[in-house]
Amino acid sequence: MTALHAEPETTTATTDSVLTVDGVRAAIGPVLRRLGESAALREQTRDYAFADVADLAAAGIGLVGIAEDDGGAGGSLREVTEVIIDIARADSSVAQALRSTFLIANQVASRPDLPHRELILARLRDRDLFAGTANERTGGASGQTNATARREGAGWVVTGEKYYSTGGLYASWFSTQARAEDGTLVRFLVPLDRAGVERLDDFDAVGQRLTASGTTRFTEVRVSDDEVTVLGDSQPDNPWAGSFAQLYLAAVQAGIAARALDDAVGYVREKARPIKHSSASTSARDPYVRETIGRIAARAQAARAVVLLAAEALEDIRGLTGDAAREAGAAAAVHVAQAGTIAIESALNAAELLFDVGGGSITDRALGFDRHWRNSRTAANHNPRQWKDAVAGAYHLTGEEPPTTGLF
Structure with missing residues (x-):
């Protein structure tokens, strides 16, 4: 377990030029090729892609989906999702590490009432990256917050540890929560270079090893009142705020399936x-290899198709209010859950079928092909797909709405 003491220097792209989705995708193309070519070796040597991630940020990936009037690149939720799949196809660990940035950008794009929206938008325009989690490994019930926040002067002092700080080594900003002395939750966003904040490179899962998802430690960290988000008492018309977060995970799976096809071919x-x-002169002419490639391609296509359809379903919710928003939100949450199940199963199956196109040599560790299954399996464990299936089944049978947790 090591602490991160310094980061490589990065450059910030100019924000004066007008961004477009096509322009961002063209700019990140060479970066994604580098990531794809180096992914296997970097995982084996635990070498984080700091320079390439900085280049992705500088190209404006966090501004895809944000309106041009807000200084963004514009684009639909489907186009945002296509970018996520592209990044995951190159390196699913990098895609996972950028999840918090895309999540907060989606909030900026879809919520005019987002607290501190203009400040967050300015940081996105500055090409800053975000991380954050409420998760802890300190025991207690799921979701329990043991990090403490005590009042001191015009602000707070926070102490505690957070785990699954996905993207924390790449980010400039961290959002999390702590419990005040009266039991209320204090949510806040602070710079990661603030005194008392320490990032540890201690994530040790079987897959997604370079997602920078380890511990973030807070030791007497000062948080001012203007960095705190005060939660309102009113409930939104569409309470399924976690649907895009779940769509993101499904998009990562679609990228893994696509990469399994790339490597198999x-x-x-x-x-x-x-x-x-075999009666064939080359493996490319072997009918059974061709069949296997076709099966992998079908799974990659299925994963991509269901994820993009789910993105369109979420897009259709925007602008709705009242009962219409709630009804569409429930349907979209189920749509995303179903897409997640298919994307997970497709990616796992594609990653396993990859090994059927070769003999013993395809299992050489230097190739790193096993990482596709390990990455898919690890990402799938965020939220059990059995729950997604059961919730979808209940919705179709009885009209029962999904839980309004971040899992749907």
Whole structure:
């Protein structure tokens, strides 16, 4: 377990030029190629892609989906999701590490009433990255907050530890919560270089190893009142605020499935040899290899298709109010849950089928093909798909609404 003491210097792109979705995608193309080419080796050597992530940020990925009038690149939620899939296809750990940035950008894009919206928007325009979590490993019931916040002067002093701080090593800002002495929750956003904030590189899962999802430690960290979000008493018309977060995870799975197809095709074309009793002169002509490639391609297509359809369903909610917003929000949450199930199963299956296009050599650790299954499996464990299926089934059978937690 090591603490992060310094980060490589990064450059900030100029924000004077007008951004477009096509322009951002063109700018990140070479970066994604570098990430894709280095992903396997970087995972083996635990080498974080600081420079490439900085380049993605500088290109304006956090501004895709934000209106041009707000200094964003514009674009639909489907286009945002396509960018996420592209990043995950290159390196799913990097895509996962950027999740908090995309989540807060989506809030800026969809919520005119977002607390501190103009300040957050300015930081996104400055190409800053965000991280955050409420998760702790200090015991107690799921979701329990043991980090403490005590009043001192015109602000607060926070002490505690947060785990699953996804993207924390890349980010400039961290959002989390602590419990005040009277039991209320204090939510806040602070710079990660503030005195008393320490980031630890201690995430040790079987997959998604370079998501920077370890511990963030707060030791007597001062938080001012203007950094605190005061939660209102009123409930939004659409209470399923976690749907985009779940869509994001499904998009990561779609990217993993696409990468499994890329690697399967590349291996067959460049390295594979027909097995001894094959009638084919090359593996690319072996009918069983062709069948396997087709099955992988079908799963990659299925994952991508359901995720993009779910993105369109979420897009359709925007602008609705009252009962219409609630009804559409419930339907979209179920749509996203179903997409998540298919994306997970497709990615896991594609990652396993990858090994059927070659012999023993395809399992060489230097190739790193096992990471696709490990990454998919690890990302899938965020939220059990059995719950998604059960909630979807209840909705279709009885009209029962999904829980209004972040899982739907």
